Amino acid sequence: MELILWIIAVVLVGAxxxxxxxxxxxxxxxxxxxxxxxxxxxxNAIS
Structure with missing residues (x-):
């Protein structure tokens, strides 16, 4: 799950x-x- 969130974050920042x-x-x-x-x-890091 953490890897998926990393990928989503990278895509959002790139966009x-x-x-x-x-x-x-x-x-x-x-x-x-x-x-x-x-x-x-x-x-996510908080929870």
Whole structure:
């Protein structure tokens, strides 16, 4: 399960960075924050 969350986090952050390069600032920030929450050290690490 932890590996799946890592993969999801990497995809979200990657999509966020790609959105930033396409000048979609708000959507990019939302994706990056979502990836950080899902990934290591995010909300999952608390529980």
């Amino acid at each position: 966020g960075v790609f959105a930033l390069f396409r000048h979609q600032i708000l959507w990019g920030i939302v994706l990056i924050v979502g990836g950080l929450l899902v990934g290591p050290g995010g909300v």
